[in-house]
């Protein structure tokens with residue numbers, strides 16, 4: 441990919457303070473883009489901004505699960521940054537939810553961040569004047585959206601909902617020239633994965649099970665960021681409505 445492929449392009453990254461979102465921000469920056477970093481942890485975002493350079497990076501605090509606030513926040517951010525060329529939605533939470541604990545408020549909580557926040561962000565950025573021609577949207581889903589996992593009803597179903605929304609939004613937004621896709625990572629070496637490992641023996645068993653199918657081992661955030669950046673790039677012009685597994689073989693067995 442050309443080193444200045446994102447020159448003069450504005451890419452908003454929701455969930456940019458760590459893991460896959462942070463790595464994507466670094467890569468977009470490396471390829472010449474301007475990054476708009478968003479998450480709840482403004483201190484961490486400012487650290488990244490200072491490292492990447494204030495000219496090509498800005499940071500905003502936002503709790504994406506506060507759904508009624510997204511519209512005002514995004515309108516105000518875009519009035520400062522200018523219209524977007526890319527939106528990456530990497531914010532996500534994983535929660536232990538065996539069926540007995542999957543109460544509506546717990547399901548709602550996970551869906552707010554993993555699903556409703558995504559749809560609301562796309563709804564907001566696809567409004568007139570908020571995007572440049574050829575806007576690319578990339579959601580971060582999961583291979584967990586493709587198959588059942590023990591005690592993960594909320595997480596898996598929220599990611600499956602994202603995949604379906606990607607197909608619907610890609611169809612509807614094609615008339616505006618907007619492409620909407622997702623990537624589906626398997627186990628990736630981030631804070632979320634580490635927290636999962638530390639949680640319980642039951643998780644360790646689940647991780648070993650998943651890893652036995654993930655032939656290439658645990659992914660690094662850069663492996664996923666590379667796929668996201670490809671989907672944001674002009675080279676992916678003809679791709680829309682897909683959820684691309686980036687999974688070291690996990691979905692092939």
Ligand SMILES: NC(=O)c1ccc[n+]([C@@H]2O[C@H](COP(=O)([O-])OP(=O)(O)OC[C@H]3O[C@@H](n4cnc5c(N)ncnc54)[C@H](OP(=O)(O)O)[C@@H]3O)[C@@H](O)[C@H]2O)c1
Pocket residue numbers: 454455456457458459460461478479480481482502503504505506530531532533534553580581582583624625626627628629630631632633
């Ligand atoms: N790691 C894996 O094995 C794996 C596998 C498949 C899919 N994924 C998906 O990859 C995405 C990124 O996760 P990660 O692995 O990179 O984990 P991570 O390092 O824990 O990153 C999660 C990101 O989500 C942000 N976030 C969470 N809740 C938020 C909220 N309410 N408002 C705004 N931002 C919020 C966090 O920012 P703040 O805490 O600063 O708000 C952080 O930047 C997630 O959607 C996850 O489901 C991960």
